[in-house]
Amino acid sequence: MTTSPFPLPADDRARSPHTGYTRAHWEAAADGLLDAAWKWATPGRALLDLPGRPSRSGVRSDGLEGYARTFLTAAFRVAGAEGKDPHNWLERYADGLTAGTRTPGRDDTESWPLILDHTVFGQPMVESASVAIGLRLTRPWLWDRLDAATQDRAEQWLRGALRHTPAPNNWYLFPFSVAGFLESVGRGDAETARARQRALDLLEVWYRGEGWYADGDARAFDHYNGWALHLYPVLDAYLSGDAELSAHYGARLSEHLESFSLMFGADGAPLHFGRSLTYRFAAGAAVGMGAVSGHTPLAPGVSRRLISGSLRYFLERGSAGDDGLLSLGWHGPHDATLQVYSGPASPYWASKAFVALLAPPEHPLWTAEEEPAPSEGPDRVLSLPSPGLLVQSTRADGIVRLHNHGSDHLRPHEGDSAELSDPLYARLAYSTATGPTASANTADNHLSIRVGGSRSSRARIRPMGAGHGEGWGWAASWHRPAFPEGAPMVPGLRVESVTVARGRYELRVHRILGAPAGARAELTGWATDPGGAVRSALLGLHGWPEKEDVRAPQGTAYTRWALLPRLGAEVEGTDVLVALASLTAGTDAGPLGDAVSRVEVNGETVTVRWADDGSTTRIGFAPLEVVHTR
Numbered sequence: 001m002t003t004s005p006f007p008l009p010a011d012d013r014a015r016s017p018h019t020g021y022t023r024a025h026w027e028a029a030a031d032g033l034l035d036a037a038w039k040w041a042t043p044g045r046a047l048l049d050l051p052g053r054p055s056r057s058g059v060r061s062d063g064l065e066g067y068a069r070t071f072l073t074a075a076f077r078v079a080g081a082e083g084k085d086p087h088n089w090l091e092r093y094a095d096g097l098t099a100g101t102r103t104p105g106r107d108d109t110e111s112w113p114l115i116l117d118h119t120v121f122g123q124p125m126v127e128s129a130s131v132a133i134g135l136r137l138t139r140p141w142l143w144d145r146l147d148a149a150t151q152d153r154a155e156q157w158l159r160g161a162l163r164h165t166p167a168p169n170n171w172y173l174f175p176f177s178v179a180g181f182l183e184s185v186g187r188g189d190a191e192t193a194r195a196r197q198r199a200l201d202l203l204e205v206w207y208r209g210e211g212w213y214a215d216g217d218a219r220a221f222d223h224y225n226g227w228a229l230h231l232y233p234v235l236d237a238y239l240s241g242d243a244e245l246s247a248h249y250g251a252r253l254s255e256h257l258e259s260f261s262l263m264f265g266a267d268g269a270p271l272h273f274g275r276s277l278t279y280r281f282a283a284g285a286a287v288g289m290g291a292v293s294g295h296t297p298l299a300p301g302v303s304r305r306l307i308s309g310s311l312r313y314f315l316e317r318g319s320a321g322d323d324g325l326l327s328l329g330w331h332g333p334h335d336a337t338l339q340v341y342s343g344p345a346s347p348y349w350a351s352k353a354f355v356a357l358l359a360p361p362e363h364p365l366w367t368a369e370e371e372p373a374p375s376e377g378p379d380r381v382l383s384l385p386s387p388g389l390l391v392q393s394t395r396a397d398g399i400v401r402l403h404n405h406g407s408d409h410l411r412p413h414e415g416d417s418a419e420l421s422d423p424l425y426a427r428l429a430y431s432t433a434t435g436p437t438a439s440a441n442t443a444d445n446h447l448s449i450r451v452g453g454s455r456s457s458r459a460r461i462r463p464m465g466a467g468h469g470e471g472w473g474w475a476a477s478w479h480r481p482a483f484p485e486g487a488p489m490v491p492g493l494r495v496e497s498v499t500v501a502r503g504r505y506e507l508r509v510h511r512i513l514g515a516p517a518g519a520r521a522e523l524t525g526w527a528t529d530p531g532g533a534v535r536s537a538l539l540g541l542h543g544w545p546e547k548e549d550v551r552a553p554q555g556t557a558y559t560r561w562a563l564l565p566r567l568g569a570e571v572e573g574t575d576v577l578v579a580l581a582s583l584t585a586g587t588d589a590g591p592l593g594d595a596v597s598r599v600e601v602n603g604e605t606v607t608v609r610w611a612d613d614g615s616t617t618r619i620g621f622a623p624l625e626v627v628h629t630r
Contacts, residue, residue: 001317002316002318004316005036005315005322006029006033006320008032008315009025014369015369016369018308019308019312020312021312022366023357025311026354026356026357029311030076030357031077031087032324033073033326034070034073034077037050037070037348038070042110043109044110045092045093046063046096046097046100047109047110047112048066048067048070048345049062050325050344050345051325051344052328054344055343055346057341061127062345063345064124065343066345067100067131068127068131068134069345069348069351070351071134072133072134072349072354073351073354074090074134075134075135076355076358077357079358080360081357082360094146097150098146099111100157101154101156101157104153114157115157115164116160118165122166122167122171124160125160125164125175126174128161129173129174129176129232130351132178132181133181136180143185155182158181158182159182159191162178162191162192162195170215170216170229172199176196176199176236178195179192179196180192180196180239180240200233203229203233203249209386210255210384210386211259212256213229214387215229218408218410219388219408220408221388221389221407222275222407223273223274223277223282224274224276225256225286226260226285226286226287227279227282227283227286227349227352230253230286231286231289233249234249234295235355237249237293238292238293253286253290254290257286257287257296257298259382259391260287261373262374262382262391262393263432264283264284264374265375265398265399265431265433266399267398268306268311268313269433270310271430271431271432272434272436273424274424275422275425276342276346277330278329278337278338278342278347279350280314280326280347281319282351282353284306284311284353285355287307288303288354288355288365290303291363291365292355292359292365300363300364301368301369302372302374303365305372307353308370309373314331314350317331318331326348328346328347330557330558331557336438336554336557375393375399379394381393381472381473381502383466383475385463388404388407388466389404389475390403390405390473390501392501394503396504397433397504399433399583399585400432401429401430401583402430402431403501404425404429404430405476405477405497405499406466406475407461408425408459408461409422416459416460416479417482417485419484419485420459420482421457421459423437423438423439424436425461426457426458426461427446428446428497428499428508429506429526431526433534434534434558435558437554437564438552441552441553441554442566443524444527444552444556444562445526445527447495447510448524449490449521450520451483451488451490451518451519454484454487455483457481458481458495460479462479463475463476463477464477465626472502474498474500474501476498476499476626477497478495478496490514490519491514492513492514493512493515493516494514495513496512496513496621496624497509497510498510498619498626502617504582505580506580506581506582506583507578507580509577510576510577511574511576511604512571512574513573514574515572515575517572520568521568521577522568523577524550524564525538525564525565525566526564526583527563528559528562528563529559529561530563534558534584535585537592539579540567540577541599542576542577542599542606543569543576544567544569546567547566547567548566549566550566578601580592580595580596595610595612596610597609597614604622606619615628616629
């Protein structure tokens, strides 16, 4: 771990016994991040051209991204201080707005790119939402002080978001946010009303229950739930004072936080799962928004524990380098974490975490004593049938694991293609202490079928169910093994996967159907640094005669080089395979073989007796049934 790259107040362990952070730390972090970024501004202050490789949208769009995303930090910082702006951040953003909107689309030093369809370098539409929200938050101290001509030019640029096509997912909340700002300053009309209603209608389509939205029409469930799909409508309702919208979307946010609050490790790390992980501590935005709006099931001290733990986790692990700039990666730079749309300023969507500063200093979020995070309580297993997720936390090491049986990030029209398999979604499990291996290395936490020398991938995930009881839970899904382009598909081949979580243990049961002669099944476990504190174990309980350790030289977001266990077996027709996995940093973890006293496989029914208390888990297929008895 490193120290923060910019000065922070001394820890306050009386008020914040877990993290030491207070509201003053959040203000200092905001100022430090802004100061570092503004060193790279253009002379007219319209673009922040941060150093690094450009995104696919190009350098000019990246410069706008730098302006817009840091503007969010400044806006939350100043609005939360009721207009106090000791560093004159808003003066800089006002200058930049004036320069950037003077001749939009021109190829010069300051002009902002036009907002076009998402298929035509559409990134400016994303940034328009941050500009609009920043202006809305700081209206008395920035917008209201602009001359009328500049206001008109800014409106015309922003309206590009209302007149072009967003990507078919959370992007519809960008014109929604632009329209909300325009209406808040008396510039609403039929065009703004349509943009807002379209987004609200889509939210109803995408809401799947239990506080979880799909990010589009398919089954993408990830951190975009918190930092986009919940944040934008609840923030809009909070700023407008719309009680009806606040109650509707606030209730969903509160339900989301019931499960999402468990997805932070005891060290503050959010789950390493899904795309855009370079946004890092933005994962706490939904927690902060819940506290600010009052739509949260969490005590104020728990909320602060979660958001401050996440902020401190990243600041102490090199997310901001010696120059104070957020890098493209997780701890430090990490290419395998990134998407092609990421540019040097992309990490500054982390700004969304600073929504917590809208709670004034006297708010319980800042005055209450910190309380333990949910992952610091008793061991828990929580199933979420709507998104098809199973969450498992262990108090001994503070690690949270997510077993994925429902989120795949494929669009509705896309099929089972190996080229569409994404390491950030396709694996069976993710955690707060490990990252997936890169696509060029052996896949961790994966059941693959080898046919003719080609290994299969998991692309589209079909959930089969999930449930939990006291101290245990399960989730199940199936997929069609997808082989690399050029390799023959295998008709009738299907893999059904069941995970049962109990304590630190993960019972992994797979039924393979339609395996051709000569096929081979391989199951991998967690990828870890063999010399590190976090340890991975994988034990075959039935049908796995072979075991080996496999290297992943490209490592993960947590380690430069990784090792993962792998089981192997020859399969043909229908086979049922049973294994026990574990990821732990506890010092008292015994051998996996001691956890189970008996395993029986009778046809397609698996019965496992646990050694500690004699309880039994029975898994049956066709139809699927998972029962745990004491």
